[in-house]
Amino acid sequence: MANLLFTEFLKLKRAKMMIISILGAAVAPFIVVVATYVHMKTKQPTEVILFEELFYQTNLYTVLVIGVPLYGVVTAFLFNREYTEDTLKNLLTLPVPRISFIISKILLLFIWITMLTLVSWGLTLLLGTLGQFEGLSFSLIGESFKQFFTGGLLLFVLSMPIIFITLVMKNYVPTIIFTIVITLINIMTANSEHRDLFPWAAAGDIANNTLLSTYPLQYSYIAIIFTSIIGFIATIVYFKKIDIH
Amino acid sequence: MTVIKTSNLTKIYGKQKSVDGLNMTVNQGEIYGFLGRNGAGKTTTIRMLLGLIKPTNGQIEIFGENFYKNQKEILRRIGSIVEVPGFYENLTGKENLLINAKIIGVHKKNAIEEALQIVGLQNETKKLVGQYSLGMKQRLGIARALLHHPELLILDEPTNGLDPISIKEMRRLIKSLAEERNITILISSHILSEIEQLVDRIGIIHKGKLLEEVTFDYLRKKNRKYIEFQVSNDNKATMLLEQRCNIFDYEVHDEGNIRIYSHFGQQAEINKLFVQNDIDVVKIAMSEDKLEDYFTRLVGGDTIG
């Protein structure tokens, strides 16, 4: 598995998707910090906005709006390129066992999402420091890191059905449409008291400690785990038996 | 020893039997030409042999073992190209081979350089595969298939997209692999003349069915060019051929029917010799080159595909 993972990294050499995804992950912190800064400086009398608010806003947008399509594109890229570059037949005849193939891709996806999470968290910290926002403390750094990481982890867990769609459709477009629909539902349910039953919206609330009390919090966790496991099982079952053309 | 043996191998897509009850055998050390027109079922068969698609029916034995019982170990001993080889276009040729080397566990230090050298790509160190020509990709595909020193090489139309000179080089390469490394090779093609000088045995597939599986020597004999004499006394005639003309490559068919497989263009001299020795020559004829037409006769005629 270590060798397989090594080859997964090698495949990313000179890949533009890496830099594109980093730019994508930089969007939320950049807009949040800059917009907040401008807002703070132009408002009379000057308003004090705390560092904590920057982290909260950035994580909110990352998990609920940008993260799903962004990580969806990364997922589609990882799996779909083996079809578009027609390299799957080489790998599977080496042979790479089909399950190992899926697992190594999933591992890489986890590492990739973690890296993008670090980018958005680190950039918020950096830009916020440059903008001299108040209220930065070690405990805030620790707490915000935990929240960002939770958000990234939950979105990774929720990638399983997205992997399945990518494998079945063998195309970027359905994956992107699916993730956009998820984002739209996140936005539309933002003011709904039932939103925590929707796995992706629940992920946002769990990451930011804003779960509503409408339902027991187990319901949200169950929704997320259920979605993930179904997606994973569907992926494995499908990919184990599918003919490779 | 048999390297590949399929029994009743069948693949059905919808209503179409793309491969239909195929019983094929490939023997150790031979170059086996798998011949068929577009859509005959060559690639489908090869994909089944490599475990990429599952047969609807039938059995596969490779290296004397049930393929599905020991797929992983069997595949390790095979190198293959299926249709056009695919590569990671953002990587160099060498990096692409490194992926295979890592996964298979090829630890020999210069294994990759050696493989690239065999196909003449050792100097393309900077170029990304995305910038390769079709012929270069095809050659890189061969290098990749050879990287782990397979015992069996399965090549699906490896000359696809190559120019005539490259086709010749590819043939020479394949021949040398079979001879020097004693690799068993299955090579598919839709042109008989392209693999004619290469293969030991051919299997002809048409509409999913294996029509014929014969050694190439047999075919060549059956379809060889010859001068035909119909003479009154074949014993005397053949004695003259051997002693006076040094001709040994001949066959006596029916009563007095002699076929000579060499010395084309000398039928007048041979005729004169027969007549001078009181042999009546009833007929002299030149055969057509039937090998060219053989394949067409077997599978041709109807519409393409």
Ligand SMILES: Nc1ncnc2c1ncn2[C@@H]1O[C@H](COP(=O)(O)OP(=O)(O)OP(=O)(O)O)[C@@H](O)[C@H]1O
């Ligand atoms: N995935 C598929 N779904 C449906 N039919 C298929 C599929 N793959 C192949 N076929 C059909 O099976 C038949 C055999 O195809 P195959 O690719 O094996 O032919 P081939 O001998 O390799 O031809 P070529 O010389 O053109 O490469 C064709 O009629 C083709 O249309």
Ligand SMILES: [Mg+2]
């Ligand atoms: Mg084919």
